[in-house]
Amino acid sequence: MVKNKKAAKGPESAHGRPPRDSLVVKTEVVLPSDANNLDTVFGGRVMEWIDIAAAVSAGRHCRTTVVTASMDDLHFLAPIKKGMVVILQAQVNYAGRTSVEVGVEVLSENLLTGERTRCCHAFLTFVALDAKGKPTAAPALLPETAEERRRFREAEERRQFRLERRDRFR
Numbered sequence: 001m002v003k004n005k006k007a008a009k010g011p012e013s014a015h016g017r018p019p020r021d022s023l024v025v026k027t028e029v030v031l032p033s034d035a036n037n038l039d040t041v042f043g044g045r046v047m048e049w050i051d052i053a054a055a056v057s058a059g060r061h062c063r064t065t066v067v068t069a070s071m072d073d074l075h076f077l078a079p080i081k082k083g084m085v086v087i088l089q090a091q092v093n094y095a096g097r098t099s100v101e102v103g104v105e106v107l108s109e110n111l112l113t114g115e116r117t118r119c120c121h122a123f124l125t126f127v128a129l130d131a132k133g134k135p136t137a138a139p140a141l142l143p144e145t146a147e148e149r150r151r152f153r154e155a156e157e158r159r160q161f162r163l164e165r166r167d168r169f170r
């Protein structure tokens with residue numbers, strides 16, 4: 001356990017953090033209580049797992065309390081059967097002033113064959129909150145690879161679109 005607060009924030013936190021600092025890999029097994037009458041997982045259960053993995057990722061980046069501001073469109077590309085393993089990989093793609101976008105990839109794994117299938121992808125926005133529950137500054141994101149720079153640019157474009165859609169519902 002890291003007791004020193006400076007060490008817990010990490011050496012890069014003064015200027016920002018690389019995406020790798022926020023990587024979360026969460027593994028679940030589809031239990032009977034997670035399944036519908038087709039013996040595949042409930043979409044709502046997958047959404048819950050996505051929200052948790054993404055919240056931990058945002059928290060690792062911000063090192064503050066974070067709150068879910070939005071979840072973009074979700075498309076369930078392939079069913080996940082009871083007994084299968086579900087792997088959720090989450091990482092911060094973009095950091096604004098007080099908000100971050102987290103990308104989550106959901107894969108299923110057949111433990112008997114090792115076959116993995118891409119089942120779902122989601123983008124969520126979290127807002128860093130201070131002790132009074134008000135939005136507070138998030139560390140900058142420092143992409144290191146070409147792939148991370150591409151994700152950053154694409155997230156910036158999505159952000160504009162997302163805020164325009166939010167304003168239509170206000």
Ligand SMILES: CC(C)(COP(=O)(O)OP(=O)(O)OC[C@H]1O[C@@H](n2cnc3c(N)ncnc32)[C@H](O)[C@@H]1OP(=O)(O)O)[C@@H](O)C(=O)NCCC(=O)NCCS
Nearest residue numbers: 067068069070095096097098099100125127135162163166
């Ligand atoms: C999310 C919330 C904190 C934003 O508060 P706000 O007063 O609108 O704050 P601001 O307008 O200053 O926006 C703060 C940041 O959030 C972003 N944001 C706000 N609403 C957003 C939305 N719907 N989608 C994406 N980003 C959003 C803004 O772009 C801004 O980002 P930036 O600082 O990086 O530019 C507030 O709307 C809230 O508490 N919502 C309820 C959250 C909740 O209960 N979640 C579910 C349970 S966890």
